[in-house]
Amino acid sequence: MNSTIHNESQMEIALKQTKDKLINNSGAFLYLILMQMVGYFFAFNAGMSGGGTDEVFVSVRSISAIPLHVLTIAWILVMALNLAGEKSREYYLVSNNFTAYFSDIALIEIYSVIGGLTLVFAGPFLQVLGSLFFDNVHLHSDFGDVGIGNQLILFLISTVYLLMFGAAAYAFGILRTRFNLRFILGTIGTIAVLIAGSIIALRIGGPQLNFDPESLVGFYLFEHRPVIWLGKVVLTVAGLYGISYLGIRNLEVNE
Amino acid sequence: MIRCDELTKYFNGTRALKKCSFEITEPTLTGVIGVNGAGKTTLFKSLAGFLKPTGGSAFVFNEPAFQNINVAQNVMLIEEGMQFYPKTSLYELIDSYQRFYKSYDVTLAQGLLNYFNLPGDAHYNQLSKGMASTFRLILALAARAPITLLDEPTTGMDPSVRKDVYELILKDYIKSPRMILISSHYLGEMEKILDQILLIDEGRVLEHGALEEFQHLFVAIKGSPELITPIEEKLHVFEGKDFGPGIRQIVVKREEFKNLHLWDEVKESITVNSISPEDSFIYLTRRKGGGIHELYDS
Numbered sequence: 001m002n003s004t005i006h007n008e009s010q011m012e013i014a015l016k017q018t019k020d021k022l023i024n025n026s027g028a029f030l031y032l033i034l035m036q037m038v039g040y041f042f043a044f045n046a047g048m049s050g051g052g053t054d055e056v057f058v059s060v061r062s063i064s065a066i067p068l069h070v071l072t073i074a075w076i077l078v079m080a081l082n083l084a085g086e087k088s089r090e091y092y093l094v095s096n097n098f099t100a101y102f103s104d105i106a107l108i109e110i111y112s113v114i115g116g117l118t119l120v121f122a123g124p125f126l127q128v129l130g131s132l133f134f135d136n137v138h139l140h141s142d143f144g145d146v147g148i149g150n151q152l153i154l155f156l157i158s159t160v161y162l163l164m165f166g167a168a169a170y171a172f173g174i175l176r177t178r179f180n181l182r183f184i185l186g187t188i189g190t191i192a193v194l195i196a197g198s199i200i201a202l203r204i205g206g207p208q209l210n211f212d213p214e215s216l217v218g219f220y221l222f223e224h225r226p227v228i229w230l231g232k233v234v235l236t237v238a239g240l241y242g243i244s245y246l247g248i249r250n251l252e253v254n255e
Numbered sequence: 256m257i258r259c260d261e262l263t264k265y266f267n268g269t270r271a272l273k274k275c276s277f278e279i280t281e282p283t284l285t286g287v288i289g290v291n292g293a294g295k296t297t298l299f300k301s302l303a304g305f306l307k308p309t310g311g312s313a314f315v316f317n318e319p320a321f322q323n324i325n326v327a328q329n330v331m332l333i334e335e336g337m338q339f340y341p342k343t344s345l346y347e348l349i350d351s352y353q354r355f356y357k358s359y360d361v362t363l364a365q366g367l368l369n370y371f372n373l374p375g376d377a378h379y380n381q382l383s384k385g386m387a388s389t390f391r392l393i394l395a396l397a398a399r400a401p402i403t404l405l406d407e408p409t410t411g412m413d414p415s416v417r418k419d420v421y422e423l424i425l426k427d428y429i430k431s432p433r434m435i436l437i438s439s440h441y442l443g444e445m446e447k448i449l450d451q452i453l454l455i456d457e458g459r460v461l462e463h464g465a466l467e468e469f470q471h472l473f474v475a476i477k478g479s480p481e482l483i484t485p486i487e488e489k490l491h492v493f494e495g496k497d498f499g500p501g502i503r504q505i506v507v508k509r510e511e512f513k514n515l516h517l518w519d520e521v522k523e524s525i526t527v528n529s530i531s532p533e534d535s536f537i538y539l540t541r542r543k544g545g546g547i548h549e550l551y552d553s
Binding site for chain 1: 266300304305306307316322323324325327328329332333337338339340342343351352354355356357358399400401431432433
């Protein structure tokens, strides 16, 4: 046979695939910029109060970085769902489930790092933007007077949270791709069981039985012991990646 | 090397392939022929490692094909439903493919783009059906993969382009011999370039062999009804039709007719002709219940 038989390793192919996906999904960074511009817009319009006499009017505006964070999270959710949903393109190139999974994970990590980096600069950037429109701009203590160490921690925290959201969306997307209608029915069924279970628990346990959704967020957000916090997020991300891998492991390509 | 051992595939209880067995060991141009729904695309996807067999196995280079990276980098599959990144130009797609297929011939791909007047900076989604088919074929041939699977490569093409395309496949095969499998339900237009035929019907391999063997599978016997009717009663007739009151023609398997040892008795009174591979394909895959003639004559 004249054609040469090639035997590149899975890792070599996975790295090529990561590069290829980065090139073909380069629009993701444009979407990030657009989302964050919308985030900055909402940050400036989050709240305002003012007052004074006829001669002097004092306007106090609080600029919140929350819309920026929310929209960056929305961005990574969409990107990860996209990666999980568009599974058949790469298979017509050289691919198998492992290389597809590896390159998706690598891309989610790259997106998280870029997203985290942009959020680190959000505080100073808001200050610069604010000074264009207002006479006095005071940065919140969360942003002001912080050294490089704090910036690094802020970057790490933003990146890890983005990674967690990305991994969750990816796991959701892979399960949806893998199980199609069964996944949707399963989700509806789970919600129905949870609601029914809550009603029954409430009837049995009485009104003192309550569930506070904040406690779920607090599990990560209000954890002040760094090592424990890191353990929680690493285990969560690993668990979500594990679910994704189990979902993609024997996935067939048939669209 | 390609080998299928009783390969079976079901989709939600519907059978696509049933105990499909065959082997290709040498570089050949094989036509995979079958009616719609015969299982051609499922077979190709199984060989490319996209589908997990429900039963049996598909081996490529002596390794199970499903999700095997060694298989994936040596098999090139194109089909109508294959997807590309929507905002990528044809040039960029060729660039992507050459990163993955190490023997990729970019010069050939660009030359063919020019020859077929395909705009390299256009997006795949902007192409007409025929142009998209031509582009997929260019991608596949330039990959120079040891196993090239072309699923209905001429879908939507003009007759003149189709002729060109078959010539192109033959030229490319002569220049770089490899295992090329082409699926189609139009055997007539590609029989000139094929070495082998793999006939699939209802998920099973009906025939696999050289094109010549296929050409000699059936004979059309024509003569007076007095001579034809006794033959008709003894053999399985694939088609029978009357040409006026005194002439009847039947199509039977050559081997079965030979086994009757009637030739010496009737050779003066009947004519026996070979039939085209295309017609052989139709007779082999025709549904039960007789042909159109029987439907109207009954």
